Amino acid sequence: MQKLVDGIHEFQRNYFSQDQKLFETLTEGQKPLALFITCSDSRINPNYLTQTKPGELFIQRTAGNIVPPYGTVHGGEAATIEYAVSALKVKDIIICGHSHCGAMSGLLDPALIEKMPAVKSYLEHAESTRRIVDENYTHIQEADRRLILTVQENVLVQIKNLKTHPSVAAAVGRGELKLHGWVYKFETGEVFNFHPDEGQFLPIQAEDIVLSDLELDRTLPPI
Template sequence: MQQLVQGIHRFQREIFSQDKKLFETLVEGQHPLALFITCSDSRIDPSRLTQTKPGELFIQRTAGNIVPSYGSNLGGEAATIEYAVAALKVRDIVICGHSHCGAMAGILKPEAVNKMPAVRAYLQYAEATRRIVEENYAHLTDPARRLMLTVEENVLVQLENLRTHPAVAAAIARGELKLHGWVYKFETGEVFTFDPDQNHFVPLAESASPQSEPHRSLPPI
C-alpha cells in the first residue's frame, strides 16, 4: 500500500504539474478514440501499450477480456459498451487478449477454478472458445501453443458476442464503428491483429486490413 501512496505523491508532484493544462481540459468531457476491452490481468497497461493520454481510451477490463452476449448478463459490461457507442460515439472497439492468460488456462483446465464458483460461472461466457479448441484442436498437445491458440480463438468469440449488442450492431450497420481483435504478448511487447484476408493473427504492422471479421475462425493447425 505504501508504494501506491508514494506513487500518488510522485504523480501529483511530477506528472500532474507537467501536464496540468491537459488534466484541466478533462473537466469539459471525454472524447475517447476507442473502447479498449482487455483482461483484468495486472500485467497489461492499455494506456502504456497504446501510448495514449488520459481521455483517449475508454477501457473495460474483465477476466479473459470476456464480453457476455447481449441479454445473457445485462450488467456492467453491457452498460459500458452501450455508453461508449451510443453516448461517446467511439469509432473503434478493440478486444485485446494476451499471452499466459489465467482465465484461458481455466477454460482448458476447469478443475483449476473449482474452488472459485464466481470465476467458474463467468468463464461460461467463453464456452464457445472451449468447444472450438476441444473439438477442432485435439491434436495440438503442446501446452504453451494450445494456450496461445485459446487466447486467439477467444478474441474472435468475444468479437462475435460484441456484435450481439444492439448499439454495436446499429453503429456497424451505419458504417460508424469498426471492430478489431488483438493479442498482446507482454513478454516480447508484440501485438498481433486478426487479419480476415489472411484468416489468422499477424503482427499489427503487417495487417492488410484495419477491420476485424469476428465471424471467421482460425485455420486448423
C-alpha cells in the same frame, strides 16, 4: 499499499504539473478514440501499451476479456459498451487478449477454478472457445501452444458476442464503428492483429485492419 501511496505523491509532484492543461481540459468532457476491452490481468496496461493519454481510451476490463452476449448478464459490461458507442460515439472497439492468460488456463483446465464458483460461472461465456479448441485442435497438445491458441480463438468468440449488443450492431451496420481483434504477447512486447483474409493474427501494421466478417475457414496458429 505504501508503494501505491508513494506513487500518488510522485504523480502529483512530478507528473501532474507537466500535463496540467490536459487534465484541466478533461473537465469539459471526454472524446475517447476507442473502446479498449481487455483482461483484468495486471500485466497488461492499455494506456502504456498504446502510448495514449488520459481521455483517449475508454477501457473495459473483465476476466479473460469476456463480453457476455447481450441480455445474458445485467451488469456493467453491457452498460459500458452501450455508453461508449451511443454516448461517446467511439469509432473503434478493440478486444485484446494476451499471452499466459489465467482465465483461459482455467477454461482449459477446470480444476484450476474449481473453488472459484464466480469465475467458473463467468467463463461459461467462453464455452464456445473451449469447444472450438477441444474439438477442432486435437492435433495440438503442447500446453503453451494450446493456451495461446485459446487466447486467439477467444478474442474471435468475444467479438461475435460483442456484435449481439444492439448499439454495436447498429453502429457497425451504419459503417460508423469498426471492430478489431488483438493479442498482446507481454513477454516480447508484440501485438498481433487479426487479418480476416489470412485467418490469422499477424504482427500489427500501421494500416487499419477491420475485423468485420467473422466467417473464417479456420487457419489460426502461429503467434
